[in-house]
Amino acid sequence: MPIATCVFDAYGTLFDVAAAARRLAADPAHPRFAEAWPRIAEIWRLKQLQYSWLRATAGVHTDFWQVTVDALDYALEAVGGVASDERQLLLDLYFELDAYPEVPSMLAALKEAGLETAILSNGSPAMLNGAVRSAGLEAVLDEVLSVESVGVFKPARVVYDLVGHTFGRTPREVLFVSSNGWDAAAAAGYGFRTVWVNRNGDPLDRLPWTPQKIAEDLRVIPELAATW
Template sequence: MTITTCIFDAYGTLFDVAAAARLAAEEPGQDDWAAKWPALAADWRAKQLQYTWLRAITGEHCDFWQVTRDGLDWALERQELDGNPELRERLLALYWELQAYPEVPEMLAALKSAGLNTAILSNGSPDMLNGAVGSAGLEALLDDVLSVESVGIFKPARQVYDLVGQRFGCTPEQVLFVSSNGWDAAGASGYGFRTVWVNRASEPVDRLPARPGEVLSDLTRIPDLAGA
């Protein structure tokens, strides 16, 4: 069946989640902690995701901004940086302005030129997502930004993937779903989407009941896979 709709995870897929820590470390006067930014970014992202899974399991939903702050607080404490409130506020501010990966604008433009629907489906809260999309200048290249806040549970719950068909009137087989998270791509494959895992770090495939349909190192080939 022909692909009509291309759906993208946001954080780590379109937007570089390590950018906040990297940019903060590059600012003047940050030499005392700058060497720690890769570990800080990795810890922050890991805890952010873990908290979404745990909250989904326990039914204690909150918005993504809360788990983003909670994950950062854990990461700062682990790196012995929790006594630096100015750094915390700077990192949180930068998270609203994450950089898009370099290939993103051209890739999305190719999909739009081919007449395909394009949208984000993310754990992010609407305000966070709109901030990132606006900062990256992607508004004209996306038909919609779908957030889990409309169903009150994080991915990979099936209710989240249901949002795509509800919005675009398509079947799962008509959707190409793209995520940098292996577990998300697997969950979407199990749902019935055609999937791409953007595996920038060359990690092993997760041992889950479903597997990504394609594995790429970046987003450059997405228009080809979508038939654009």
């Protein structure tokens, strides 16, 4: 059965989650932040994921923006030495995350091949729409799907259900792409064909399922979608 719909996680997959901290660090007006930003970005992302999992497990949902704010506050306290205005600057920049360089041409190639394209993300609608607009991706995405419509974070199966409900496709007609190994693995367990974009050369997560394919970046996605 050929691939009909290509679905992408947003943060870390299409958009560089470290871009906000990196951009602020490049501003000469923030020299102390320039020294601390890699550690802040690392903790911020880790806590963002952990808080989403814990809330999903406990059944205490909030939107991903609150999770992002909470994770940043933890990171800033853990590292210390950050000026008071830098917190708000980082939050503002999170609505303008850079897309990875290959993203626009990759999505355009999928659309030219007649495939449906979508984001399926933990992000809140406002966050996702801001990132999509900032990166200029509106014309190459058919849908931007947020977990807010079901009130629980990935990897809950009801989140992956959103793809079938939206496009009317069976799981085998869907190619799901994520930079999060656990997300790609859970999507494979759901029945999607999956690609893990492993930019950092990380080991596979020890989970009941594994992604069918692993790629270094997104450039190979149009070819995979056409030949799978």
